[in-house]
Amino acid sequence: MPEPGVDTESLIKYSTFIESRIHYVQLAIRDILGGKADLGIEWEAEFLRKKVAERPPTYRVLAQPLGSTDAEEGQTP
Incomplete structure (x- = not known):
């Protein structure tokens, strides 16, 4: 997981x-x-993978400038 912006x-x-x-x-x-x-x-592991894929990170990371979002830059950390 990438570190969030400050x-x-x-x-x-x-x-x-x-x-x-x-x-x-x-x-x-x-x-x-x-x-x-x-x-x-195996089912439990697959369930966790599916849950992770359903909700990708949407927060700004340290490498992004203020005011930008992952969606705007086409990135999913």
Whole structure:
């Protein structure tokens, strides 16, 4: 994950984005360790990949100038 820009909006978006991804990983680990991953570890891994692909990062990174977004520059960190 690229580091966010130093502006407040980017830091908030980054924090929210990371918390969302961590939540999905925690759920998968809970199910696997708790024996509730009925469809198997491979399914859990594929589920995580799909969730990541559904929501690419949308925050500005340090290498981008202020005022630009990933969509404007055609970049997905």
